[in-house]
Amino acid sequence: MSPTPPPGRITPLLRGLAGRCPNCGSRGVFKGIADLQEHCPTCRFSFVREEGYWVGAMTVIMALILVVFGTFFVGGMLLTWPDVPWTGLLIGGLIINGLLPVFGYGWSKTIWVGLHLTFDPARAEEFRPAPDGWSDERSDET
Numbered sequence: 001m002s003p004t005p006p007p008g009r010i011t012p013l014l015r016g017l018a019g020r021c022p023n024c025g026s027r028g029v030f031k032g033i034a035d036l037q038e039h040c041p042t043c044r045f046s047f048v049r050e051e052g053y054w055v056g057a058m059t060v061i062m063a064l065i066l067v068v069f070g071t072f073f074v075g076g077m078l079l080t081w082p083d084v085p086w087t088g089l090l091i092g093g094l095i096i097n098g099l100l101p102v103f104g105y106g107w108s109k110t111i112w113v114g115l116h117l118t119f120d121p122a123r124a125e126e127f128r129p130a131p132d133g134w135s136d137e138r139s140d141e142t
């Protein structure tokens with residue numbers, strides 16, 4: 001088994017932003033609403049590349065929350081000044097800060113893996129071996 005041929009430089013990041021496998025671009029990488037499979041069901045790339053790997057995904061989700069909440073809060077203030085609807089901004093802020101970490105965490109993982117693959121392409125040993133009876137054009141080892 002070998003890694004997928006190297007895509008364009010930022011292609012893994014774009015695939016991660018789209019919520020797809022950063023290595024091959026296939027769908028079906030999520031497990032439930034907020035988590036990622038251990039490996040891609042199509043190319044079998046293992047998403048956990050090293051111990052403690054999801055610390056990077058936590059950084060990504062915190063950055064996403066900061067950008068979304070900051071845009072909502074500052075944009076809301078600027079658009080409605082001087083009669084700022086503080087209660088509406090408070091409720092919207094609570095919703096953003098409460099729901100985005102839960103529903104965006106799996107997405108932050110695909111973004112993180114895509115960001116990492118952009119700078120450190122996949123190696124052959126990062127692919128899970130195919131189960132018995134599984135075959136495609138990449139399982140040509142004997």
Ligand SMILES: [Zn+2]
Binds near residue numbers: 021022023040045
């Ligand atoms: Zn894949």
